[in-house]
Amino acid sequence: MAFLTQLQGLIGLALILAIAWLLSEKRGAWPGWKWTGGALLIQLLLALVILRVPIVWDVVTLANGAVTAIEKATLAGSSYMFGYLGGGKLPFAIKEGAEAPLIIAFQILPLVIVFSALAALLWHWGILRLIVRTLSWLLQRSLGVSGVVGLSGGANIFLGVVESPLVVRAYFAKMSRAELFMVMVLAMSTISGAILILYAQTLSRTVPDAVGHMIAASLISLPAALLLARFMVPGGGETKADEKKSGLKYESSIDALVRGTMDGMQLFLAVIAVIIVVFALVNLTDQILALLPLVGGEAITLKRVFGWIFAPLMWALGVPWGEAGSAGALMGTKAILNEYVAYLEMAALPAGTFSPRSQLIVTYALCGVANLASVGLLVSTISTLCPERRGDVASLGMKSWVAGNFASAMTGAMIGLVTPV
Secondary structure (H helix, E strand, C coil), X not given: CHHHHHCCHHHHHHHHHHHHHHCCCCHHHCCHHHHHHHHHHHHHHHHHHHHHCHHHHHHHCHHHHHHHHHHHXXXXXXXXXXXHHHCCCCCCCCCCCCCCCCCHXXXXXXXXXXXXXXXXXXXXXXXHHXXXXXXXXXXXXXXXXXXXXXXXXXXXXXXXXXXXXXHCHHHCCCCCHHHHHHHHXXXXXCCCHHHHHHHHHHHCCCCCCHHHHHHHHHHHHHHHHHHHHHHHCCCCCCXXXXXXXXXXXXXXXXXXXXXXXXXXXXXXXXXXHHXXXXXXXXXXXXXXXXXXXXECCECCCHHXXXXXXXXXXXXXXXXXXXXXXXXXXXXXXXXXXXXXXXXXXXXXXXXXXXXXXXXXXXXXXXCCCCCHHHHHHHHHHHHHHCHHHHHHHHHHHHHHHHHHHHHHHHHHHHHHHHCCC
């Protein structure tokens, strides 16, 4: 029985690829068994090497120490600015056994600003550019993608939906439709470094080594994103990329620091605004659903509806049926509303809701920015950078949302295959 549970994720992989093929613009032009098998094998090998080879996992989790240092430094700034609200010394005593209040807006979200500034500085100094070029080269060699797609894939590990298109802005006009879709799906299937730290800190008490898992999730999702993109929008493209033509440039270190800080501030405010609106809409929807008859002796809520809809998918990814309802509720929240809200809800779940294996599957399946708000951001960003491709981008927006969610779901299934029951 444990053996069958271990392989349960194969059902999810087959189901996702079948749906992607059905949604294809040209079903007869799918990439073929060899390329499909190669992409799946690369994804499986990445999952095995990163999670199951101790020395590799040790290297990945070194990031935890760096994040701890950044968090400590951020608290120094936030506590100076906001006092005890930002993590400073409390001016009052708390009850015995109670924890100090955690105020997300003033203690966790400032990480976004600090990391955004650091990322801009490291990009200007060439450190991040070197890592991006290396990832781009690996994607081109292993999966045969064009230079511009490889460059976009490498950049999306560190940059967000708005920033990553800047790296390839010079090539949007000459990209093929297939290449454009690959770039969009890569943006939807990963998370940037700034929100990676934010999400990891949110899950730090729930998922051990959360930073390492977030990094692994984005890396493992890359081949899945390219595979699904080729299924849904078949076609070639040989657009080469010159990293020196990148639209993401800074005049000096001070310019990088200031602009990175301003970009981080915009993201900081955007996250706060989105969370407020999403929680308000969920509550409003729950109030409306409460007018309906009870189901199982309980009121219908949006979370329960998401659980019913997405539970079969989460079961197919490897989550036991008894836990699939809770997992489905989180997946629905992620896909429709926002992945950070889903992580906040996951962190608030009672202990024992998920087994350790299911918890990992869900963590990886949620790790991508494919939500409806991101579709609007991505489409508007690329349309602004290249108005002549506005029609193509608009027609591919919702397709990239589907593919992005499926890519992170495939990553969750792969994690289930390599994690013992």
